[in-house]
Amino acid sequence: MATDQLSTTFAALADPTRRAILARLSHGEATVNELAEPFPMTVQAVSKHLKVLERAGLIARGRTAQLRPSRLQGDPLGEAAGWLDEYRAFWEDGFDKLREHLARG
Amino acid sequence: MAEAPAAHVIEIARVYPAPREAVWAAWTDPAQIAGWWGKRGWRTPPESVEIDLRPGGVFRLDSVSEADGTVMRHDGVFRAVEPPGRLAFGTAGSEATVTFADVGVGRTEMVFRVELTTTDAIRRRAENGLGSAFDRLGEQLRTGEQA
Numbered sequence: 001m002a003t004d005q006l007s008t009t010f011a012a013l014a015d016p017t018r019r020a021i022l023a024r025l026s027h028g029e030a031t032v033n034e035l036a037e038p039f040p041m042t043v044q045a046v047s048k049h050l051k052v053l054e055r056a057g058l059i060a061r062g063r064t065a066q067l068r069p070s071r072l073q074g075d076p077l078g079e080a081a082g083w084l085d086e087y088r089a090f091w092e093d094g095f096d097k098l099r100e101h102l103a104r105g
Numbered sequence: 106m107a108e109a110p111a112a113h114v115i116e117i118a119r120v121y122p123a124p125r126e127a128v129w130a131a132w133t134d135p136a137q138i139a140g141w142w143g144k145r146g147w148r149t150p151p152e153s154v155e156i157d158l159r160p161g162g163v164f165r166l167d168s169v170s171e172a173d174g175t176v177m178r179h180d181g182v183f184r185a186v187e188p189p190g191r192l193a194f195g196t197a198g199s200e201a202t203v204t205f206a207d208v209g210v211g212r213t214e215m216v217f218r219v220e221l222t223t224t225d226a227i228r229r230r231a232e233n234g235l236g237s238a239f240d241r242l243g244e245q246l247r248t249g250e251q252a
Contacts, residue, residue, distance in 0.1 A: 086116050090144050095119050097141040101131055102123040
């Protein structure tokens, strides 16, 4: 994945509403009206979030003119999570080694 | 259900059977930090470690892959140096704080919190040869999609 795409993905994931939308879509596809239901915001505002998610490659939207149901695209989200897993593993490994270091001391 | 991941903050806590002065020293003494820093399979040459332990002071150290000799350089600047309770530092793309709390005789709870301000830090690490394991969440999500 190009680095610009990765930055776009992270920027999209930085917003809690967009993460909640992704969590909802992990259950299956949904229309913008269905997605807007649990949020105290307008359908237009949710629609804006969907555009950001779509640009980031995190979701795809159907071509049906009226409904355009959204569904998850797993690859960019998995890749972004992979970066973070690697980053966390770097520190977790170090802190396990720190325990062994302290035991030697 | 696959929760969407939080993108920008990672927190890791550990309790060590050592007084916090000892944990503090392990973090701040150049000879000691080379003994534990970094991922398994990577070592830190003691001569690569430079630590100017004061707010605004810089630190620098290398991780060298035992598998292929790839060198990953880490550098940053200390934001806060408050022995033996709190250390804060920034690197390109991240701001980290580590606290050391006394939780009983000779026991220390260490809490490490890092905020990723850009993706530069993790991207650089990956490019430097840490490799990647990108598939797990993608797999979960694909499974969820079919259900």
